Amino acid sequence: MSRPYDQPIVDIVNYVYHHSLNQDDEATWKCARTALLDAMGCAIETAATSTECRKLLGPVIEGTVVPDGFRVPGTELQVDPVKGAFDLGVLIRYLDHNDALGGAEWGHPSDNLGAILPVMDWLSRESLSGRRVHDGPPLTMQTLLIALVKAYEIQGCYQMRNAFNAYGIDHVVLVKLASTAVVCWLLGMTDEQAMATISHVWMDGHPNRVYRSGANTIPRKGWAAGDAARRAVQLALLVQDGQPGAPGALTAQPWGFWERTFGEAGFLLPRPFGSWTVQNVLFKSMPVEGHAISAVEAAILQGRRFRQRGLSDPLKQIQRIDLRTTAAAFLIVNKHGPLHNAADRDHCIQYVVALAFLKGSPPEAADYLDKSPWANSEELAALRERIVVQSDPRLTEDYLDLDKKSIGAGMTVHLADGSSLPQILIEYPVGHARNPKTPAAVQEKFFQNMGLMFSATEISRILGAVQNPDTLISDFIDLFVQPPAKARF
Numbered sequence: 417m418s419r420p421y422d423q424p425i426v427d428i429v430n431y432v433y434h435h436s437l438n439q440d441d442e443a444t445w446k447c448a449r450t451a452l453l454d455a456m457g458c459a460i461e462t463a464a465t466s467t468e469c470r471k472l473l474g475p476v477i478e479g480t481v482v483p484d485g486f487r488v489p490g491t492e493l494q495v496d497p498v499k500g501a502f503d504l505g506v507l508i509r510y511l512d513h514n515d516a517l518g519g520a521e522w523g524h525p526s527d528n529l530g531a532i533l534p535v536m537d538w539l540s541r542e543s544l545s546g547r548r549v550h551d552g553p554p555l556t557m558q559t560l561l562i563a564l565v566k567a568y569e570i571q572g573c574y575q576m577r578n579a580f581n582a583y584g585i586d587h588v589v590l591v592k593l594a595s596t597a598v599v600c601w602l603l604g605m606t607d608e609q610a611m612a613t614i615s616h617v618w619m620d621g622h623p624n625r626v627y628r629s630g631a632n633t634i635p636r637k638g639w640a641a642g643d644a645a646r647r648a649v650q651l652a653l654l655v656q657d658g659q660p661g662a663p664g665a666l667t668a669q670p671w672g673f674w675e676r677t678f679g680e681a682g683f684l685l686p687r688p689f690g691s692w693t694v695q696n697v698l699f700k701s702m703p704v705e706g707h708a709i710s711a712v713e714a715a716i717l718q719g720r721r722f723r724q725r726g727l728s729d730p731l732k733q734i735q736r737i738d739l740r741t742t743a744a745a746f747l748i749v750n751k752h753g754p755l756h757n758a759a760d761r762d763h764c765i766q767y768v769v770a771l772a773f774l775k776g777s778p779p780e781a782a783d784y785l786d787k788s789p790w791a792n793s794e795e796l797a798a799l800r801e802r803i804v805v806q807s808d809p810r811l812t813e814d815y816l817d818l819d820k821k822s823i824g825a826g827m828t829v830h831l832a833d834g835s836s837l838p839q840i841l842i843e844y845p846v847g848h849a850r851n852p853k854t855p856a857a858v859q860e861k862f863f864q865n866m867g868l869m870f871s872a873t874e875i876s877r878i879l880g881a882v883q884n885p886d887t888l889i890s891d892f893i894d895l896f897v898q899p900p901a902k903a904r905f
């Protein structure tokens with residue numbers, strides 16, 4: 417190596433290439449298998465229910481045949497690994513139902529599977545057909561779980577203290593970073609090549625998060641992670657084919673990434689890379705923006721209390737709803753004015769709270785669609801206007817505290833007769849690692865999602881494959897292949 421790469425680049429490569437995860441740490445592997453199954457369930461849910469998303473899938477030129485290509489779960493499609501990363505990333509992420517993690521930055525660690533699985537599946541098929549001699553790690557379930565834990569960890573550690581959003585950069589930059597690192601390893605690239613590829617990540621243009629916020633929230637927020645996964649695979653393949661990297665991509669003056677963003681101090685990491693993130697993700701029990709889930713739980717409970725009091729007309733009987741929440745929720749999903757599309761609705765805390773209060777149960781993906789009765793309900797629109805959202809310093813502190821990592825919201829309903837339904841505070845919603853109801857809820861979600869396309873026997877085959885460390889990834893992916901499903905909506 418002629419010039420040394422910037423230290424954060426070296427650290428990531430050392431972790432991915434030379435840090436051994438403890439094979440006996442069953443807690444980590446159990447979480448990794450759960451995360452994998454949850455993400456695959458989300459992909460199947462999207463494939464089975466979202467006609468809007470299915471339009472984004474498949475080869476650029478219809479009918480293209482890719483020998484040994486990645487077989488896109490929940491479909492009959494077979495595509496190259498770059499488009500495959502986009503397609504799987506989109507399927508996992510589109511309905512905002514996949515796992516999430518908050519910090520100074522936030523995001524969805526399972527987005528990385530969008531890159532990991534297509535690359536492993538394609539490599540596995542190419543090796544089997546003899547088209548390629550693979551000299552990376554074995555293309556098995558065990559390797560997949562290692563790649564998953566490491567990608568989660570890179571993304572998670574970076575998220576904790578580095579607010580990319582403060583520079584307008586979308587959090588999928590971390591999907592690009594983490595996916596790139598593990599994909600290089602999976603491809604059997606050298607350390608030096610992996611560093612070169614990561615330097616390309618920092619030199620890359622990064623999407624501006626405007627598509628997730630305010631009146632500009634559009635479906636791109638559902639494909640941005642797929643785009644990042646795609647780019648990770650593409651950059652790795654470019655470097656594998658001989659492209660060099662730029663060792664000072666972060667620190668160079670005046671054009672390095674830090675000079676334009678975080679400054680000389682660079683990135684802050686809360687702890688050395690290990691296997692913390694995979695054990696601390698928030699599994700989404702409902703397709704709701706992560707920071708709004710506690711508020712939805714509180715709304716369901718308050719709605720129940722409201723009805724138990726014999727009240728039935730929210731517009732006549734509710735004067736105001738006060739909602740305290742984290743600064744992140746306030747920044748991301750506090751929204752007034754017209755809502756233009758499904759993405760816009762699932763990123764509006766007032767919409768999901770009013771919906772849950774009126775409906776008495778959690779939002780479902782169909783409740784966000786333009787044609788949903790809720791999207792057109794005057795009652796919901798009027799109740800939404802009565803919800804006053806405030807950023808709460810203590811909830812924000814606890815959200816950023818790595819020993820607490822709560823994701824809280826408190827809701828008080830002020831009634832027209834001057835009385836109130838006292839605050840309900842939810843700090844650890846179902847899906848949070850600390851909530852005892854989480855394992856059962858994640859399991860139920862998986863069976864529900866998979867049941868949209870697969871029989872009980874097929875589902876138990878998938879569960880068996882995940883338990884076996886030697887399962888070949890192409891055999892695993894074959895278990896998810898389906899002809900086009902009849903779209904539900």
Ligand SMILES: C[C@H](C(=O)O)[C@@](O)(CC(=O)O)C(=O)O
Nearest residue numbers: 516522523628705706707748
């Ligand atoms: C991480 C978030 C989520 O839980 O859904 C987020 O809403 C964050 C954001 O918009 O920045 C997301 O859509 O990725």
